Amino acid sequence: MKKLLYIIALLPALLTAQEIAVLKYSGGGDWYGNPTSLPNLAKFCNQNISTKLKPKTAIVEAGSPDLFSYAFVHMTGHGNVVFSDNDVINLRNYLTSGGFLHIDDNYGMDKFIRKEIKKIFPDKELALVPINHEIYKGPFAFPQGMPKIHEHDNKAPQAWGIFVEGRLVLLYTLETDLGDGWEDQEVHNDPVDVRTKALKMGANIVNYAFKE
Template identity: 30%
Template sequence: MSGRKVFMIVTLLCMAAGVTLAQRGWRGMHDISVDRKGVPTWDYDQNFPSDSFTFVRVEFDSYFGRAGGGGWLTDYPDSDLNFSLRLQQLTSLKVNPDPKTMRLTDDELFDYPFLYMIEPGGMVLSDEEVAALRKYCLNGGFLMIDDFWGDDQYENVRYELEKVFPDRKPFEVPLSHEIFHIVYDLKEKPQVPALRSVQRGQTWEYARDGSDTRNPDYRAITDDNDRIMVFICHNTDLGDGWEREGEDKYYFDEFSVKKAYPMGINIVTYAMTH
């Protein structure tokens, strides 16, 4: 369900191993609201907002802007709206239908336990943002980083995260880790390319620096109790799997249903239960 069309996956088997996404009526639904890009809304108790999960996207500065193919606005708002809808449909979580964006220095940051950061390959964090992110994570917050490709972009992310956690290094997360199995039992680390790459016959995306990006790279930074605080999704684009789900049936079946949503739901479930 992109900004152009809305499609239904639907039925939930509620937060158990073996949960499956089922596709119904690929021809779609009617647009409900222009502002929501056709994504329907649902009721939740606005008197107790802290009882509902809210998808929060991080705003950040980047040394290459939108013209260079990057930036925090990538896939916005379609991916955030679609993922919130599917999370509400496919799990037992209470979900706020209205995702948010905010900077790391926002006064409301600590009201939300989950943050999403996309295309951070050119990210530049200020000293204030570094301090805020460190405090947020060490106080129980969770950061998911998604959609950046190649060695150069990873090196920039590693450099920025080293300012946040100078004494903690990202490490490769093995497939045996519970984050790959907590709801959906994934048999491989999912790699989701952009729709345009799939339409060219690729299952990966080219990196600006020409490095090999054919294998997804999932890394993490943990706290003193081995809880993941930062989950890094490198050489994959889960957000495009959410954003583009209604634009191409093959892409929807093979990448949105089988990879992007299961991995995303696993990540959120891990974050909210640890």
């Protein structure tokens, strides 16, 4: 029933250009970081995987009913994250009824976000996304898993997930910084091949979110 209600809520967007959104949250963390990331990702997806995403990124609050208007929501930041009780309920309902949340650590949110994810899914544990998961298979192949975009603590890139009935509903990427790779080239001066890897991985995530 939840899945049906989610699809009904999405129908207006499915009939026209679709929007992807940035999650606005409390706690003092910079949810607004990487302002050029999602517009660039939307443009790349439209050009390469036949999506029809609006170039302007929407902003949606964690506790807002508008959350259900988006099939893909992206969250980033460097610092503290706090979800209220209402945020927790809203996010849980969104994710268990067909929504998808990608959390990308911009460096510094790990110790905060893990506690908040646990509030959303107290009966589940973050699990490493296996190397044979669909997000690595296409439209672009990543046989080695999550690409390394920016160096943080000299650790391998990681992809953690929450699965509901076999479906990946929350993806938490750590030690990779995909969002920085999606930014305008002059922001971080990343080489073309690094930015391309980041955008291709992002396109895989968007593709999975909309397909599933």
